Amino acid sequence: MDLFNQTPDTKELPFKLPQKDNYSYQWNDEMNGFVISIPNGQLFYSEHFFDKKVSDRSIEYFLENETNDWQTADWRSLDKESLSQIKFKNINWHHDQIKMFGKPVFLPRYSAWYGDSDKPYTYSGLTLQPNKWNKGLLHIKEQIEKVAGVHFNSVLMNWYRDGEDYISWHCDDEKELGKNPVIGSVNFGATRRFQLRRLDNNEEKIEVPLKHGTFLLMSGETQHYWQHAVPKEKKIKEARFNLTFRIINH
């Protein structure tokens, strides 16, 4: 046995957990990530689940289109109409509006919904009909299913154009997601702060950096006891793509 060439089975988690009972983590070599227990919840965190080549290619794939240079286009200033006129080759991006106090407001991000054709999904008052799976999304789905141990049948894609885009505090606890929703979060582009806070004590927080290629799995009772959010970070000028794979039951 070569004592100096062994992979240590205890690695340091690259973010902090509250110093309290019922928090623990363990590195899993085979899954290339940390299995994390939190009170009333379970996380799996793989910082570099997708390598740089796959992660770079994914962004290019999401933005490929016939008219605009995906790297230099001014994506932020597009209105709903102009966005819908761009023929994206692989992803059908939308700028959705929701009603707030009776008035329509744009979500602070673009989004797209993919999945098995019989699985519509309602969130924030919007009922989304899924687009059909494509090769790229299926490839990503297959990779994460290997460690998640479940089959996802849909994915909500979020495109945060820069640090002005965000998602507010919420739980993914819609009825269609079943008793204990399993959510697989895949991330490409700018690193953003993914925050979790306990519903019964908003001061008890975990901040998880989601980077280019990071995979985060939330399971167990997490969606019943914890909310999550990605706050604004105005200094960030680069885009970020987040894909939350889900299991919709009807």
Ligand SMILES: O=C(O)CCC(=O)C(=O)O
């Ligand atoms: O962008 C993220 O990391 C979170 C996305 C999210 O919470 C959602 O789509 O429900």
